[in-house]
Ligand SMILES: CC(C)[C@H](C(=O)O)[C@@H](O)C(=O)O
């Protein structure tokens with residue numbers, strides 16, 4: 133039986149925890165396929181209980197699991213903590229320690245939800261279907277040296293280092309080429325090669341790799357232009373590959389096109405399991421405990437886990453279709469602005485009924 | 488008489504050159520206010536003629552002028568040149584040498600052009616009026632060390648350095664607070680303080696400075712969230728301050744909200760004159776020489792120069808109003824998708840007639 137390190141985290145993480153549990157049970161009942169949820173603390177609640185956003189024992193348990201499922205971390209309570217005692221520090225350390233260098237963010241807009249998009253309908257009326265791959269273990273997030281230094285005159289200087297190795301870029305980009313081969317064979321690599329050496333190396337490695345994929349239409353875009361094109365004409369994109377910080381910014385921008393962060397799942401994969409699954413949304417403290425959080429991102433993240441860690445694409449597809457069927461009936465959580473608004477648990481139950 | 492270093496540059500820079508000249512003449516005739524345009528090479532044409540995107544003599548002339556007016560640089564011809572022989576290198580060196588650390592990008596959408604915006608009309612039907620201030624002389628663009636290094640095993644590592652001094656952040660942010668005081672007193676500082684030391688220093692300096700501006704409503708946003716909010720609800724913003732690369736990305740994203748890069752001017756100012764003026768659009772090689780480029784960004788940049796370098800806010804306002812009057816008659820260049828499409832020269836003439 134597969135073992136999942138289950139990290140509900142803070143805020144609505146606690147509301148959505150129950151959703152994961154009922155889906156686990158239903159999948160066992162319906163498909164005879166079973167995984168164990170080993171609940172562990174991370175983020176704010178781990179700081180409160182253990183003085184550490186990712187206690188060593190939790191990390192050890194994660195590493196010994198078949199997959200890691202995290203919901204969300206953070207909240208105002210810990211916002212003024214020193215950097216290493218903030219919830220995000222636990223998340224970043226987890227990503228780095230699991231060496232999950234490829235963060236997969238599918239940006240899909242169901243045809244039943246086009247009213248949500250901030251874009252004019254002409255642009256999105258066929259829906260949206262993009263996948264952003266974001267490198268997750270190098271770049272400005274982790275580069276050394278880093279720090280804030282006081283100068284002799286009392287002024288301060290801050291330093292961060294953006295650093296990439298050709299080895300990581302290559303194995304990351306390869307996932308992008310492979311994914312594009314299984315989709316529309318259209319790959320966009322986003323960089324800032326007119327300014328940054330990091331981006332020049334990035335482009336060189338991606339160009340070299342493209343020789344092994346003659347069928348792929350490869351396009352390079354500067355990140356500023358990508359931010360603009362994402363709004364002008366998002367459907368020009370199929371698969372996008374980019375470095376850590378650019379991916380952070382562009383994937384949130386793309387999420388805005390969809391109209392609700394509550395819809396978007398993510399998977400982070402590496403050379404070896406366990407892989408990490410998380411909904412893209414945050415811990416949303418202001419709506420926590422109210423049974424109104426949208427469970428779709430969590431359900432889609434379960435689907436990604438079934439597909440990528442447990443080779444059960446069949447169940448993954450069933451889950452995705454069940455969500456689509458519920459949306460067709462024009463019910464949804466408040467953020468979806470449907471004809472009928474229902475709560476987190478009620479929506480999850482509707483999906484289960486359609487499974 | 489004021490002396491302007493005039494750098495038309497490449498591509499449509501050559502089409503728009505004539506527009507600047509006729510406006511200069513008209514302003515002299517109508518207001519008795521005169522400035523001299525000292526035309527100089529930069530970018531691709533400077534590489535072709537002098538093997539240098541910013542020849543030392545050109546830089547010297549710029550420094551000895553009252554203002555620098557640049558239109559656009561770049562084109563496919565020079566895209567595969569080595570980094571220091573690319574048109575952008577000339578632009579970056581110019582910004583750094585003039586020490587114009589504050590890039591001002593007004594994002595304005597006329598009520599006659601709301602059909603252009605990619606956003607749904609409910610969001611933008613009152614138009615848009617945001618100013619993005621982007622720091623222009625530090626950060627990843629200029630930080631050292633930088634380079635691409637080959638490792639003993641043949642793999643490569645790229646390094647860039649993001650670096651900010653509290654001195655620069657403070658004098659830059661001060662311009663933001665002052666500008667917000669003259670507008671809606673609403674200032675948003677964009678950073679990534681949950682990850683980067685640069686952003687923590689940034690936030691600390693901005694927080695300290697805010698004590699001198701008790702009337703200003705200051706808000707901090709993470710850059711990923713800012714990219715999302717810019718689409719959800721752009722009118723929540725009044726003045727935005729941010730570092731170099733974040734400003735590059737967010738201002739292009741904001742430009743997409745307006746629907747045409749051809750509308751947006753910019754000014755870059757520092758402790759001392761000369762200041763630098765440039766339309767935000769690029770050299771658009773594919774439409775160069777066809778008399779179809781939109782001259783509005785150039786006309787608005789002339790207005791900014793009159794306002795900020797020559798203290799002639801009266802003429803600046805007249806220019807801006809004249810553009811608005813022409814748009815009211817529903818004519819515009821092709822990119823504006825108006826009832827009647829006219830060429831670059833013809834549009835410029837219409838504006839002159841309304842002056
Ligand atoms: C919480 C934060 C550190 C994180 C990031 O920047 O990676 C988040 O924005 C994300 O995208 O998962």
Ligand SMILES: CC(C)[C@H](C(=O)O)[C@@H](O)C(=O)O
Pocket residue numbers: 326327356575578579735
């Ligand atoms: C051409 C490029 C170097 C430049 C920049 O990144 O600053 C451009 O994108 C801009 O915004 O003016």
